[in-house]
Amino acid sequence: MDAKTVRDAGAGPRRDASATREALLTAAHSRFIRLGYERTTLRDVANEAGVNVALVKRYFGSKEGLFKAALTANDRFLDADGGFPAGADRLAEVLARQFSADAWPEFGEHPVLMLLRDPHDTVLAGMRRSALEAFARRIAESAGPPATDTSDTADAPDTADAADAADAAERQLRSQLVVALGVGMAVLRSAVAVQPLSDAGPRELAPLLRSALRALLEEPGDGDRT
């Protein structure tokens, strides 16, 4: 009902295709993030958007089409953040802000949750995976190369390629762990308010994330200290 306000707000024409489309998309996005695919019903989405259910077909073809559109729109949010800054520390601050209590009030939750919702459709699963991998890749890039244990890599010239590949894989793994940390935070906040994490703001989170990201992205993988 609040969303109905959205569409009727302003003096815009009552029959505005793109406004309607947008209203549906927004409502769907929010519900998909919060409720997941199954629990999101088209009727509710349409109601929230203040329009008729049949328009979902008109504009998105089907529920799955709607989901894909919402997923694409979601990527924009993840990307639109202006790119991640270089260095673990500044990255940590960005993440601390993004994942802290009051971020993303328009969705109710961090958009990364959109990427965790029900596949069972191969295409969707692919979209999701690549979005997450891309997310990780951008983190890896902005982090710069981790300080690798140089003594290890200097074995032989002709194994340089293999070493490089292993190196790249490790960097990917590291950045994916960072993503995992973010996803986990989002989930824990969403999976009903684990305290004090849920209410933590950037101030509390930033120092901890800074440590963690330095460790994950910059520290050489330590040898067996056991």
Added chain:
Amino acid sequence: MDAKTVRDAGAGPRRDASATREALLTAAHSRFIRLGYERTTLRDVANEAGVNVALVKRYFGSKEGLFKAALTANDRFLDADGGFPAGADRLAEVLARQFSADAWPEFGEHPVLMLLRDPHDTVLAGMRRSALEAFARRIAESAGPPATDTSDTADAPDTADAADAADAAERQLRSQLVVALGVGMAVLRSAVAVQPLSDAGPRELAPLLRSALRALLEEPGDGDRT
């Protein structure tokens, strides 16, 4: 049908209430973890258990009752791990093992995922939250007190209580971030195989997790290096 075999195995009575109950619970647990709440149908659970659907009502009252029972059973798995070892390093190894590629073959996924599965019920939300918070608390305990920057806390004797409280909260926060990391890993592996994370084994994960856990649990939250 193999599940039916399970129940019929041995010379036990055909009508064994607790065996039936258990069969249902096991089947439900596995499906809830893998498919989530909505995609799990009672008929499939009953089939896998080799019994009639109506027995779900008899033993668990409803689908939600079955879910709650499965959730409780799940806690046993999380607890049964024999308690976490002390120290970030050993903890890291345990986590690396628990969250690596071939762990938990009997469920298909890490049981922590069970805590993220849907039903929008207030009671459940509470169960979920406390399970996760308890999980974090146990990590906090096994980690021991982080090395706090003592110069900071030594402001005044009468603020000792407040300082202690803040300290406890920070420790909770730290351990919850560790949980977040674990949950995120589980989700990323489950939410369609992000590579290379999905296939990573304890060997690759352990060193990275060790760094991260040290940072999260033992390092003092650093000051603003910016």
Added chain:
Amino acid sequence: MDAKTVRDAGAGPRRDASATREALLTAAHSRFIRLGYERTTLRDVANEAGVNVALVKRYFGSKEGLFKAALTANDRFLDADGGFPAGADRLAEVLARQFSADAWPEFGEHPVLMLLRDPHDTVLAGMRRSALEAFARRIAESAGPPATDTSDTADAPDTADAADAADAAERQLRSQLVVALGVGMAVLRSAVAVQPLSDAGPRELAPLLRSALRALLEEPGDGDRT
């Protein structure tokens, strides 16, 4: 899209009411014959005609109105055949041609099928019945009076009227059986290609139809030979 071409062909006005009407009617006719009432959607008809769906209402009021119009147009095809020739033999040839494999390529099927398409409406039922009865009547007329067993009818002068009526009824019945044969052929060819009937051409059909029509239209109803 090719249908659109049809409508846009020539230098005629873009907004030509009767052209639009005709385009809709043609598209509808073809689809109704081939797909029946239910499977024909107005959107498809409009698309094939290259115009907007709403125009169906403008010109025909409703789907049923469109169907009625198509039914009327259809009668023209049935009539336009220039009247049936006199005599069972020539009639048989006409029918053989009309109902053989490649006739009516523009519709895909014999227009008589149009008379069997659904809508459960009383008015339509009437239209349909009278069209079919008229069709039969024309056959009856062109066939001429069957050779009735004269000795039978000559019982008494005052029963002449009754006899005539009975006679007329029998002639109707006979011609309706001829129509039934035609309808049946159309249906069997349309109701998924019964072979060899579906592929039979006038050459194979004509002799058989000739025999049948002679029997139905000209032979005296034989007495009980049992």
Added chain:
Amino acid sequence: MDAKTVRDAGAGPRRDASATREALLTAAHSRFIRLGYERTTLRDVANEAGVNVALVKRYFGSKEGLFKAALTANDRFLDADGGFPAGADRLAEVLARQFSADAWPEFGEHPVLMLLRDPHDTVLAGMRRSALEAFARRIAESAGPPATDTSDTADAPDTADAADAADAAERQLRSQLVVALGVGMAVLRSAVAVQPLSDAGPRELAPLLRSALRALLEEPGDGDRT
């Protein structure tokens, strides 16, 4: 509502699986014959059977499954007629009876109409075609070989095969025309009561059908008398 009477009639148990199945099948059969596939709704079928819609799924899987079951049941009616008698004359009588006014009161229409209802499913189309072809084949068999123009076939010994094949094809064609006549009669009576055909009884129909069937099945295809 009358059908509800059917299921509740007698002292049989209220929960009788096969009775329910049968009730659904009967209701469906009747509606499919009269209304066709599209106009038959599962809700109406279930209502007429006095049971819940979901049972259609339980017993027949889907609407199409229900249709196929009805089609199969229908074949039994077509076959159960005890086989067609030999000879055009007796066959004519059987057909006259089967296709006359009051036959098949339990369905409202001749079961052959079941074979004309909406395909668009390849499997169904096949079932239908083979049922119709089988129907025709049985007529052909019971009719015996038509009197073929012997002078025509005696051309050469080695063309005997080809001649036989042509002969068989012609016999099929002839019997299919008989089926066409029957189908046409059913359709004309169903397509809203063409008079006097609709009200005709076996008495009026038999003599005419006898002539027609003799002509179609026994007479040699005459040469060109034009």
Added chain:
DNA sequence: AATGAATGAGCTTTCATTCAT
């Protein structure tokens, strides 16, 4: 203790139709 029969509510999807430009 266990089963199969039966129900009702809800979902997505499809269409004919109507409204406003």
Added chain:
DNA sequence: GATGAATGAAAGCTCATTCAT
């Protein structure tokens, strides 16, 4: 005269649940 936006009703199907044996 013509269009695209929007609606409402109904269909097939699925599922948790309840009833009667």
